[in-house]
Amino acid sequence: MPRRQGPVIFSGIERYAAFKKALEMDRSAVLGEVKDSNIRGRGGAGFPVGLKWGLAASVQAEKRFVVCNADEGEPGTFKDKLLLTEYPALVFEGMAIAGFAIGANKGFLYLRGEYRGLIPVLEKELSEIRKEGAFSKKDITGKKAFDFDIEIRLGSGAYVCGEETALIESLEGNRGEPRNRPPFPVNTGFLGYPTIVNNVETFAAVPHIILKGAGWFKSIGTEISSGSKLISVSGDCEKPGVYEVPFGITLREILKMTGAGDTKAVQVGGASGTCVPKREFSRKIAFEDLSTGGSVIIFSRKRNMLEAAENFLRFFEEESCGQCTPCREGVPVLLEGVEKLRKGECSGKYLDDLLSLAETMQCASKCGLGQSAPNAFVSIVEKFKNEYKLSKKRGKERVFNG
Amino acid sequence: MKPVCAAEKIIEKNGRKIVVCDDTRSRLLPILQDRQDRRGYISDKDMQNIADLLGIHPVEVYSVVTFYSFLSTEKKGKHVIRVSNCISNVMKGSEKVVRAFEKALKIKAGETTGDRQFTLERTGCIGMCDKAPAIMVDTELVGNVKPGMVKKIIGDLRKR
Numbered sequence: 001m002p003r004r005q006g007p008v009i010f011s012g013i014e015r016y017a018a019f020k021k022a023l024e025m026d027r028s029a030v031l032g033e034v035k036d037s038n039i040r041g042r043g044g045a046g047f048p049v050g051l052k053w054g055l056a057a058s059v060q061a062e063k064r065f066v067v068c069n070a071d072e073g074e075p076g077t078f079k080d081k082l083l084l085t086e087y088p089a090l091v092f093e094g095m096a097i098a099g100f101a102i103g104a105n106k107g108f109l110y111l112r113g114e115y116r117g118l119i120p121v122l123e124k125e126l127s128e129i130r131k132e133g134a135f136s137k138k139d140i141t142g143k144k145a146f147d148f149d150i151e152i153r154l155g156s157g158a159y160v161c162g163e164e165t166a167l168i169e170s171l172e173g174n175r176g177e178p179r180n181r182p183p184f185p186v187n188t189g190f191l192g193y194p195t196i197v198n199n200v201e202t203f204a205a206v207p208h209i210i211l212k213g214a215g216w217f218k219s220i221g222t223e224i225s226s227g228s229k230l231i232s233v234s235g236d237c238e239k240p241g242v243y244e245v246p247f248g249i250t251l252r253e254i255l256k257m258t259g260a261g262d263t264k265a266v267q268v269g270g271a272s273g274t275c276v277p278k279r280e281f282s283r284k285i286a287f288e289d290l291s292t293g294g295s296v297i298i299f300s301r302k303r304n305m306l307e308a309a310e311n312f313l314r315f316f317e318e319e320s321c322g323q324c325t326p327c328r329e330g331v332p333v334l335l336e337g338v339e340k341l342r343k344g345e346c347s348g349k350y351l352d353d354l355l356s357l358a359e360t361m362q363c364a365s366k367c368g369l370g371q372s373a374p375n376a377f378v379s380i381v382e383k384f385k386n387e388y389k390l391s392k393k394r395g396k397e398r399v400f401n402g
Numbered sequence: 403m404k405p406v407c408a409a410e411k412i413i414e415k416n417g418r419k420i421v422v423c424d425d426t427r428s429r430l431l432p433i434l435q436d437r438q439d440r441r442g443y444i445s446d447k448d449m450q451n452i453a454d455l456l457g458i459h460p461v462e463v464y465s466v467v468t469f470y471s472f473l474s475t476e477k478k479g480k481h482v483i484r485v486s487n488c489i490s491n492v493m494k495g496s497e498k499v500v501r502a503f504e505k506a507l508k509i510k511a512g513e514t515t516g517d518r519q520f521t522l523e524r525t526g527c528i529g530m531c532d533k534a535p536a537i538m539v540d541t542e543l544v545g546n547v548k549p550g551m552v553k554k555i556i557g558d559l560r561k562r
């Protein structure tokens with residue numbers, strides 16, 4: 001394993017020591033430690049992990065499931081790939097601790113189809129775990145008291161399957177169409193059983209929390225965002241790659257660290273994230289400021305930001321599951337709008353209509369894909385006004401016919 | 403048909419083989435992925451057989467197959483080359499790579515060569531953003547691809 005350096009995930013840890021420690025604590029103590037650490041989901045939405053686990057644990061049920069979301073589809077994100085390649089044991093250990101805490105005996109790793117080349121590494125780790133009986137516990141009489149097994153399931157090239165209810169649909173053998181929420185997966189998840197879905201990085205942080213304590217974890221990061229974040233940096237910089245940074249780091253510091261010069265914009269959070277102009281580079285990576293699953297794409301001065309907005313919208317057009325109207329119909333209209341803007345054929349009135357459509361999509365779409373699809377477009381239009389000229393002609397065309 | 407996982411059994415019922423396990427339907431995607439790998443597509447007949455095996459309607463199988471971009475109802479080439487066209491890749495010249503493949507294979511992106519050896523596609527982010535331009539060749543991710551490397555990649559694949 002290459003020796004990477006970082007405050008949490010890349011700090012050293014003894015293999016499976018945290019799981020052993022968890023078994024010696026009781027379930028509620030493990031849940032308590034996770035809650036106390038204030039850790040929030042690392043996949044993007046930032047839901048409190050302890051709260052999610054506590055909800056799943058408190059529902060009466062015959063079975064429960066743990067799902068690791070390794071669908072990593074957000075453009076510009078590749079940190080989960082690194083974790084699964086270099087730290088698979090840590091991720092599996094986090095899942096087993098979660099299983100013990102909520103009372104689940106089975107976990108799934110939902111791996112995006114693009115990453116199927118990782119399967120041999122992951123299977124090798126799993127077979128060692130099974131051989132060693134690393135995730136099982138016998139009581140004093142030699143009977144099995146707890147047992148946890150993990151199965152890998154592959155996705156098949158659909159970004160929306162990273163949304164947790166779509167992921168569950170996909171696991172059940174259906175089209176990956178997001179469900180209505182509520183009910184939430186913690187109540188009715190896989191096959192109707194309580195299920196927790198967490199990001200790869202979330203699980204990788206858990207063993208560190210159990211072993212080193214909630215207090216230690218909270219000492220890293222900011223008041224509201226405890227711990228660290230893995231960021232995936234790409235675009236115009238000398239040293240693209242995965243970095244572990246404490247929450248609260250500014251964009252300016254990241255640019256310096258990665259050797260980016262002459263930067264005009266940073267897209268934080270991938271296609272569904274927001275575009276930050278140079279004058280705002282003192283903003284921080286944190287849930288209270290720029291919340292992100294970790295994608296950081298750097299644009300130098302020579303780049304055209306409308307081209308980026310167009311690229312993101314094309315991506316959403318391709319990936320929308322088509323279930324609900326605001327997203328299915330809205331994305332193509334925004335895409336057409338960007339094309340008009342680039343050609344200088346968009347009037348001020350037309351742009352206002354586009355922005356109001358964006359707002360409708362943000363609140364009326366069924367899942368996070370449609371809700372966040374307009375984000376990059378809106379931030380680019382609002383913050384990079386000098387990159388386009390509005391048409392002086394009073395646009396006869398309207399965004400909506402009717 | 404081989405069971406897809408250890409939890410599965412195959413039993414004979416009324417002279418027909420059926421796969422049983424506590425969540426049979428949930429095995430549909432692995433079964434389809436296996437077919438896609440072995441045959442390069444999922445035929446009408448496959449869909450009918452799989453539906454019979456799982457006790458569901460073939461239309462349900464069809465609706466799943468058509469949802470996922472890595473599953474197809476038309477036969478793909480022996481090798482599938484996917485060029486990432488996400489923004490990090492476009493910035494580093496992925497379209498030049500697409501054009502080099504198009505020229506070398508004499509097809510357009512989205513098409514399959516006449517000898518069914520190669521399919522060329524564009525795809526979204528493949529998690530190789532720091533090594534752009536990047537491509538996915540069958541199951542393998544390859545980074546820092548230059549248009550000049552395309553001929554060699556194709557030559558190597560022909561030998562496989």
Ligand SMILES: Cc1cc2nc3c(=O)[nH]c(=O)nc-3n(C[C@H](O)[C@H](O)[C@H](O)COP(=O)(O)O)c2cc1C
Pocket residue numbers: 040041042043044045046047069070071072073074159160161162163164165197198199200202367368369
């Ligand atoms: C369209 C869409 C795609 C998503 N893709 C991912 C993903 O690839 N990985 C991930 O962990 N979460 C993804 N999420 C967030 C999940 O729905 C879910 O919030 C997350 O897996 C919860 O884990 P966490 O709390 O540990 O972050 C996605 C959400 C949406 C709406």
Ligand code: SF4
Pocket residue numbers: 160177178319320321322323324325327328365366367368369370371
């Ligand atoms: S918002 Fe888009 S992806 Fe989500 S359910 Fe609606 S159509 Fe599907």
Ligand code: FES
Pocket residue numbers: 075076077486487488489490491526527528529530531532534536
């Ligand atoms: S953004 Fe292109 S491979 Fe990830």
